[in-house]
Amino acid sequence: MSADDLAQSTDTAGAAAGAHTVNLGMPVVIGERHGMFGATAGQDTTGYGGLVVPIVLPGASERPYGGWFDACVDDLARALQERGTAYAEAVDKVVVDRGELTVFVVREHLPVVAQALRDEAALRFEMCLGVSGVHYLGDTDNELHAVYHFLSITNGNKRIRVEVTCPDADPHIPSIVATYPANTWQERETFDMFGIIFDGHPALTRILMPDDWPGHPQRKDYPLGGIPVEYKGATVPPADERRAFN
16 A cells, blocks of 8 residues: 555545544555665666555554553543643553554643653653654654653562654653653753754764764664765864863
8 A cells, every 4th residue: 555545545434434633543654665775876776666655653542442441541631630730731642553552642741741641650661761763754743752661660560661752853851860760861862863852851962973963863864875984084172171061
């Protein structure tokens, strides 16, 4: 099925169900991939150059989500309400896919959601296992995704994923280092590799690439090949002249 066919089936299903901003349960088509490995400049020598595969993201899920997911979302909604934030304003959608729960959070409300996940007794997600970046060129106005994984040891090793998006033109997402201090390194790496700026981070500098490195190497539009030798001419300053991060 091509991307156009899948998009048309999504629109048809949405029209049959009525006028909705989000088609519950329907995949979201954001583009299509040509060839076996995505090569687009004639480099594909596999014989699969004519293969066309739609690039889809799982759509929003409808209740019941199943298992403990419904109770978790209800507890999150109550915790946000107690903190003066409406659930409908903070949460864009909930996706249950492959037995995993993902809550898409509006970026402005990420700090209060993180605090609720950590402090609410019914949730108690004590650990944030880090944040990673994803770059979807075809997800218009939401090209950059920051993906967080949380673990609750108190409540039976439950896991939840929180996903936050921002556009290429405004790549800002609030930092949650104040709530999960160990996230400082992962936010710096996501900034370094994807260019997402975590507002409020205590020391948002590159962690893998040199400070003056142009671009962000894990973005889909980053050039592959033909790059001058990295670190050529670089020097390592004395220990007492290096940057400090505290």
